[in-house]
Amino acid sequence: MGVSAVHDGNVGNNPDWWERRAEQSADEEGVAPLSIYHIGNNPLHLPVHKQALREPGMVVLHDMGLVDLAKHLSYQSDDPDLWKWQMREQYGEDVYALANRSENSAACHNEMAAKYPLFQPFVEKALGVIVHSRYARDALFRHLPTGIPVKQLNLPAPAPPAIASRDYLSHPxxxxxxxxxxxxxxxxxxxxxxxxxxxxxxxxxxxxxxxxxxxxxxxxxxxxxxxxxxxxxxxxxxxxxxxxxxxxxxxxxxxxxxxxxxxxxxxxxxxxxxxxxxxxxxxxxxxxxxxxxxxxxxxxxxxxxxxxxxxxxxxxxxxxxxxxxxxxxxxxHSAETYARELASFAQELCSRRLAYRALDQE
Structure with a gap:
């Protein structure tokens, strides 16, 4: 399994290959293709989220609090209260009032962001989710539908160069x-x-x-x-x-x-x-x-x-x-370890999807 294309959501329209993706067969016989979507709290990620709904795959969740993304979705949907309904769906009736107050109060906004990170509507159709902290993993376990695999990996980085020498006795x-x-x-x-x-x-x-x-x-x-x-x-x-x-x-x-x-x-x-x-x-x-x-x-x-x-x-x-x-x-934070674990998780998700399809056909 390899990466065939990458799209970061920075352009307004989907690339041509994106629309053709569903029509293409797997590169290898017997191996199901899997899309990997990177989603964070940025309005530019909205096209990525919409494609993830059309063609579910693996979601790499970079932020837990996606309220800015949800507000942009509300604006595009011409439904300004949509994000508040999403908050209520994830956390219950009481949070709806807090979401209303957060629009005019920095303290209420901070309370909402700290206690009630909004993520459920952006991952609930995923075949699997990768996160980069225990904080995120535990939150997903509490709020995701049963059966969606979640894997925690350390965010990757290139191998660091040699440590630079510094004079910590100098001012400033x-x-x-x-x-x-x-x-x-x-x-x-x-x-x-x-x-x-x-x-x-x-x-x-x-x-x-x-x-x-x-x-x-x-x-x-x-x-x-x-x-x-x-x-x-x-x-x-x-x-x-x-x-x-x-x-x-x-x-x-x-x-x-x-x-x-x-x-x-x-x-x-x-x-x-x-x-x-x-x-x-x-x-x-x-x-x-x-x-x-x-x-x-x-x-x-x-x-x-x-x-x-x-x-x-x-x-x-x-x-x-x-x-x-x-x-x-x-x-x-080895990039090699991250890539190996991500590929293994992707293969696991593909195997699960093939198993579900086989059961559906019986």
């Missing part, structure tokens, strides 16, 4: 943030904790990626007294980002509420042997304590402040955290 300590900036990435809270330091200038922060509301972010940074140490880089070439990661001392990867994801950014930080601040929830909470710097969601600002003070006083011990993360990536 360089922090980096990468990716899409949403309210669950907790930068405002980081600013507040950072601003409490006696000498906030001993730390600098570079931000890479999709930073749309930088004016508002600057206002918060000014309010907390850290704006002079903040640097917006935006999108950069891969080589420039790699250089920045290998020159930095720490990374910020806080997520609350979590969408249930296993973080590809975290794998990249480990590859650069960067000690990383993470929120102690979901997949991040499952990680060994020695490979990340865990921050409690209940005492977030105090925890961040204490860690920053400790990092300035004893920076060398955090260098060891980065090294442990690098070793964990190398031992637990």
């Amino acid at each position: 300590l360089r922090f980096v943030f990468c990716g899409h900036l949403g309210p669950n990435r907790r930068l405002i809270e980081f600013f507040k904790a950072w601003g409490r330091l006696d000498s906030p200038g001993k730390i600098s922060l570079e931000l890479f990626g999709n930073i749309r509301n930088n004016k508002q972010l600057i206002q918060y940074a000014e309010h907390f007294g850290v704006a002079d140490y903040l640097h917006f880089r935006g999108y950069v070439e891969e080589s420039e980002l790699e250089k920045a990661l290998h020159c930095a001392h720490f990374a910020i990867n806080l997520r609350w509420p979590t969408m249930g994801e296993a973080s590809a950014s975290q794998l990249r930080y480990w590859s650069a042997a960067l000690p990383t601040l993470v929120t102690d929830v979901g997949w991040y909470g499952e990680l060994p304590d020695e490979v990340v710097c865990k921050i409690s969601a209940d005492s977030e600002i105090d925890d961040i402040h204490a860690l920053l003070e400790d990092a300035l006083a004893f920076p060398e011990k955090y260098q060891r955290v980065g090294q442990c993360g690098w070793e964990y990536l190398r031992s637990q």
Whole structure:
């Protein structure tokens, strides 16, 4: 069994091969074809979901909280309350009222995202589901129809390069943030904790990626007294980002509420042997304590402040955290192991489907 084509949903229409797929026979006699769908909380994944309904296959679920995807489906279906009905179908009547309140309250939205991740309508017709955390696996076991196989695999990554040497005694300590900036990435809270330091200038922060509301972010940074140490880089070439990661001392990867994801950014930080601040929830909470710097969601600002003070006083011990993360990536996130396990699971699903067809024909 091999991969014949890949489509990531970034174009408006399905590719020609997609529409012909159902008409094609298996490449090998006696082997049923199997589509593999990667679905996350992004409106661009809606065509992938629709095809998964037409031709059920294996779903690789990258996020547990798919409410943004569900809202986009509601908009396309001209049914603005569809996503709320989906929430109620998965969790019961009480969550419908919370979903209504979430449209006008950030606190209610966070509560909904943290306690009631919406995923059931996007995987209930799957032949099997792959997830990347115990958090996701256990949630699927509670809410999926009986009989849908679920397999947990560690998100794959390339083998990391040699660990870069860093001077953790130099100032400022360089922090980096990468990716899409949403309210669950907790930068405002980081600013507040950072601003409490006696000498906030001993730390600098570079931000890479999709930073749309930088004016508002600057206002918060000014309010907390850290704006002079903040640097917006935006999108950069891969080589420039790699250089920045290998020159930095720490990374910020806080997520609350979590969408249930296993973080590809975290794998990249480990590859650069960067000690990383993470929120102690979901997949991040499952990680060994020695490979990340865990921050409690209940005492977030105090925890961040204490860690920053400790990092300035004893920076060398955090260098060891980065090294442990690098070793964990190398031992637990092998791309070869992932591919082998995925292929084995796909073969299992094909065998199950052939068995069902044989029973139907009897």
